[in-house]
Structure formats: C-alpha cells, structure tokens
Amino acid sequence: MRPLLMSVGAKVLLDGLSKAFDEMKHPRHPKGSAEGGRFAPAAGSRTGDDKAVPEPIYLQQRRADPPQVGRDYWHVAHGWKEGEPLLCYDKVEQQTGAPPKWKWEGEPFDTDIVSLHDNLPEARDFQQHFGGRLLRIHFPDEGWTLHEMGLSGGVNYEGYPFIMGHIPPEYITPADEEPKP
Secondary structure, X not given: OOOOXXXXXXXXXXXXXXXXXXOOOOOEOOOOXXXXXXXXXXXXXXXXXXXXXXXXHHHOOOOOOOOOOOOEEEEEEOOOOOOOOEEOHHHHHHXXXXXXXXXOOOOOOOXXXXXXXXXXXXXXXXXXXXXXEEEEEEOOOOOOOOOOOOOOEEEOOOOOEEEEOEEOHHHEEEOOOOOEO
16 A cells, blocks of 8 residues: 655645644633623633633643543532443433433533543542532452453543443442532
C-alpha cells in the first residue's frame, strides 16, 4: 500500500479543518439575554474588571486511562437507588420511556456510556456544580479483566474513563451519607 502524498499547504489546511471547536472552552452568553450568542469570558480567563474567573476542576484539560480493576472511580448520579445498576442515558430512556434530565445545554452526547471520575476531588467539584449523589465505583482485582467481568470501557473524547451501558450494583457503593440536592 502506498502512502498518501500531499502538499504542505494541503496538510496545513486539513489539520486546521480536523480540529474541532470546543464550545466548553468558548462559552456564549445565554440565548435571550442582551449579549445573547456572543462569546462570554471563558472560565479561567480575565474579565473586564481584571478578576480571574476560576475554572471548575471538572472542566480542566485531562487525560485518563481506561477503567481498570483494583482501583476506585467516582460517579455523580441523579435518581440512582441502592441495589440497582447504574445505567447510561440510553438505558434509562428505554426503561422509563422518557429521556432523563440532561446536565448540559444542547443535544445529549455519549448517551451509551457511564462516565467516571478517576479522582475524588474532581468528582466532588462536579457534584458541587450539578448536585446528585456521589457513588464509589470499585472493580475488585480478583484475577479477572473488565472484559471477563462482562464489562467494556474506554476513555471518552473529553478524557474521562467510562463503562459501556451500565455498571452492575455489586461494584457501586454510596460515597455520601445523604443525596445532595
């Protein structure tokens, strides 16, 4: 098989087109406001009065490894009941017949996965912003791989580890005494 040959200019153009615009890093003022649709100061940037806007931990650039056995992960859940599996958005919609509440603006994405935090401070920061119940997810290291346990996972485009579809209840422990509002 022969390699694809292209000019330097074509390569630069192609590289520029392949970089996605990240709305999370470039937020806009809300629709209907006086500034509606215009770019707002990004978290972590300076505003007109020269005060820094702190960037939430959960939005900072990150890169995680796929989920592994023998370590703790964290998930902030809404509507989860002890003894039940933790379901992805799609499975909740299938069971209830209605789409669950979506945390973000815009269309739901990554709806077939259960996203995880790989550190507790980041999970608590996320919980502080969105509410919900903090859950500890632990896949014990008993000589089995996740695949042998009937699970598959990876890392999503934001850099968070995930499990496809659902997490069985035997791997879930509530991390907070009471659910947060």
